[in-house]
Amino acid sequence: MAGNIPLMIAGIGYCVPEAVITNEDLKKLYETSDEWIYTRTGIKERRVVSGNETAIDLGLKAAQNAILKANISTDEIDCIISASSVPPQLYPTLACTIQAKLGIKDTIPAFDMTAACTGLIYALQIARGFIGAGLYKTILIVAADNNSKITDWTDRGTSILFGDGAGAMVVKASVDGVDDILSLKISANGSIGQMIQTNMPSQCCPLVKQADEVGTGKIIMDGKEVYKFAVTTVPKYVEECIALSGLTAEEIDYLIPHQANQRIIESIQNRLKYTDDKVISNIRYYGNTSAASIPIALAEGVEQGKIKLGSTAVLCGFGAGMTWGGAVVRLREGIC
Ligand code: COA
Numbered sequence: 001m002a003g004n005i006p007l008m009i010a011g012i013g014y015c016v017p018e019a020v021i022t023n024e025d026l027k028k029l030y031e032t033s034d035e036w037i038y039t040r041t042g043i044k045e046r047r048v049v050s051g052n053e054t055a056i057d058l059g060l061k062a063a064q065n066a067i068l069k070a071n072i073s074t075d076e077i078d079c080i081i082s083a084s085s086v087p088p089q090l091y092p093t094l095a096c097t098i099q100a101k102l103g104i105k106d107t108i109p110a111f112d113m114t115a116a117c118t119g120l121i122y123a124l125q126i127a128r129g130f131i132g133a134g135l136y137k138t139i140l141i142v143a144a145d146n147n148s149k150i151t152d153w154t155d156r157g158t159s160i161l162f163g164d165g166a167g168a169m170v171v172k173a174s175v176d177g178v179d180d181i182l183s184l185k186i187s188a189n190g191s192i193g194q195m196i197q198t199n200m201p202s203q204c205c206p207l208v209k210q211a212d213e214v215g216t217g218k219i220i221m222d223g224k225e226v227y228k229f230a231v232t233t234v235p236k237y238v239e240e241c242i243a244l245s246g247l248t249a250e251e252i253d254y255l256i257p258h259q260a261n262q263r264i265i266e267s268i269q270n271r272l273k274y275t276d277d278k279v280i281s282n283i284r285y286y287g288n289t290s291a292a293s294i295p296i297a298l299a300e301g302v303e304q305g306k307i308k309l310g311s312t313a314v315l316c317g318f319g320a321g322m323t324w325g326g327a328v329v330r331l332r333e334g335i336c
Contacts (some may be wrong), residue, residue, distance in 0.1 A: 006179030007131045010138075011170040012073065013065025014299040016047045016163075023160070030156045035288060036120060037160045042262020044247050046163030047288035048148040054088035058166035059144030060101050062295070067102075069265035069336050070170035072138060076104045077170075079136040080110035081126055083119030083143040083291045085320065086150055086198075087112060098142055100157045116196070117258050117319025118186065119143050119291030120167065121327055127171050134173075141169045143291035150198055153219040161260070162219070163287035167295020180332065182312070183244035185237070186325035192207075195229065196221045196320035230264045230318055235271035238316045241326035245314075249273070252328060253311035256301065258318060259283040259293040268316065280306060290319065299336040309333045 004320045022045040023034035049055065059082070067074060081154055089097075094112035115122035125198035128141040142165035150158045174180070200216025234257075242249050249272045257265050262283055269279045280301045289296060294315050301307035309331050318324035 002299055005132050005134055006177060007128050007171050007181055008174040008175040008178065009169060009180045009225025009332065009335055010172045011066040011068070011297055012168070012299045013062045013069060014165065014167045014292070015061035015065065016296065017049045017053060017058060018163040019048050019050045021048055021105060027159060029153055029159070032156050032160065039041050040263070041091050041161060042281070042283045043160065043287045045286045047165060049146060049164050051288065055084065055144040055146035055164060055166060056088055056094060056097050057085065058164065059098055059142045059168065059212065061095060062166040062168035063102065063140055063142050066140070066168035066170045069320045070172070072170060074104050075106070075138045076138045077104060079130060079139045080108065081123045081139060081141050082112040083115065083123040083141060084112055084114040084145055085114050085290050086146045087144070088146050088149065094142065094144060095232040104160050110301070115186070115323045116321055117260065117288065117290045117293065117325040118317040118321070118325045120294045121184070121315060121317045121325030122186050122323070124169070124171070124181070124327060125184050125325070128184060129183070131173050137173045139171050141171065143167045143295060145290035145292050147219070147288070147290055147335050150218055152216070156219045157223050158219050161288050165286055165289035165292040165296050166297065167292040169295060178330070180330040182247065182328040182330065183241050184325070184327040185241050185244065186323070187237070188323045190321065192229065193320070194323050195225045195322060227261065227264065229322060230260065231267040233320050234316060234324060235268045237324060238268055238314055238326050239271065241316070241328055242314055245328035247312065247328060251312070252314050254278055254280055254307055254313040256280045256294055256298050256313050256315050257311055258316060258317070259286065259297060260288045295310065307331065309335060
């Protein structure tokens, strides 16, 4: 427990856009094949926003679904945290926009924080601190990412991986004294941050010397290095999170990992010696939806009957920064 007041996960929701881009479709953009993409990543298709749709629309629907499941009124929400690495606009922030769209009149705090694909776990840690300290009672976390808008669609090494989507969680001061967070750890190493970069287009004041290079606003990634980082760092870290929870790996019901690459998921699965039914993977249909990937996998897993509630799960995320994090959580009945 981070403070004195335990936290309960009260509701989880998700939303993905309608438009589907299959591996076959990508052949219209560059030379590639379904076989190449699927064997290296486990991805068959991804969803992308189209027209005027943005991650804000997805985030709003995910938030509404989470609020419904939590069985609360929007008046009860006293803080909104958005965990988005790719919001469609820098400001007003995604959290402030969602606050307005939900019709929340109270001047509650609403802010965005970025920890890329680890965003949900970072936001959960912040919410845990806020609730634990008694600062807020009911926090809405929205993880909505618009990767397709900053993907370099000519780069076949990165554009095969990402998709758009949103997930949301309502967390509250626990009503029964039971803490749903059994352990939670977050970490970062900025010295290897160049592995995944998005440098925004910008300019200096026209009256001074301009920078040598101007950002493209697109994702630039050293896929091989990211892969090596993920398979060496994350499985070990997940074990540490499990040890912190006081449970053993066998006692935990599910692994719900960030959906970046099926082979990375399997490296964690192998370390924990989990059978396939304990591992939630939907990367085949959505690719990497950044911070949204864990809540989408969780809520959809419940919807499809792959996850039975009244259980425990280990969540883990990693991504740009580099950042990473893990949590062992209780999944109460009725949360999604
Ligand atoms: N289709 C066909 N060929 C492709 C291709 C594609 N979509 N993308 C790259 N290639 C080619 C390359 O040009 C290269 O050819 P060359 O040897 O003639 O130069 C060859 O395939 C191997 O490319 P490489 O980039 O070394 O492939 P890889 O085995 O490292 O796989 C990734 C690339 C991106 C799938 C893999 O590195 C990965 O998944 N990394 C993790 C990335 C990640 O998860 N990022 C998000 C973290 S949150």
